[in-house]
Each structure stands twice: as C-alpha cells, then as structure tokens.
Amino acid sequence: MAYIRKLSSGNYQVQVRLTGLKPISRTFSNRLLAKEFVREVEGNSELARKLDTPISQVRAYTGTHTFE
Numbered sequence: 001m002a003y004i005r006k007l008s009s010g011n012y013q014v015q016v017r018l019t020g021l022k023p024i025s026r027t028f029s030n031r032l033l034a035k036e037f038v039r040e041v042e043g044n045s046e047l048a049r050k051l052d053t054p055i056s057q058v059r060a061y062t063g064t065h066t067f068e
Contacts, residue, residue, distance in 0.1 A: 002038040004031065016041050016048070024051045 002016045007027070012034040016024045024041060028034040041048050 002042060004034050004038065006031075014038055018042070018045075018048050021048060024048065 002014060004012055004014050007013055011027050011029055012031050013025065013027050014034045014037055016038060018024075018041075026034075026037055028037065041051065
C-alpha cells in the first residue's frame with residue numbers, strides 16, 4: 001500500500017509499505033513522478049527488495065526508470 005502526501009515545500013512524499021519489507025520513502029517534485037514511482041515499486045517486487053537495501057547498494061541499480 002502506498003501513501004502520497006504533499007509537503008509544505010510543495011514536494012510530494014511517497015511511502016510504500018509492502019509485506020515483509022521496511023517502508024520505502026522517496027520525495028518527488030510533482031505528483032505524477034510520485035505516482036509513477038508507486039506503480040513501478042508495487043508492480044516490481046525485485047525493485048522493491050533492492051530499494052529496501054542500504055542506499056550504497058541501491059546506487060548500483062540501473063533500472064529503466066530514473067526517479068529523483
């Protein structure tokens with residue numbers, strides 16, 4: 001399940017919670033990017049597991065989409 005909220009800065013914060021993984025949070029400059037991120041993570045369990053790892057390991061990921 002994903003939550004998208006608008007921050008006072010005008011950015012959008014996404015928090016995706018998937019069974020068995022820690023919550024995954026990211027911030028985006030617009031709602032469209034936030035929704036695209038949610039669809040990508042919820043539809044791709046391998047990507048979700050990679051995003052659940054320490055940031056140093058995530059940098060090695062070279063997916064087809066680039067998120068802020």
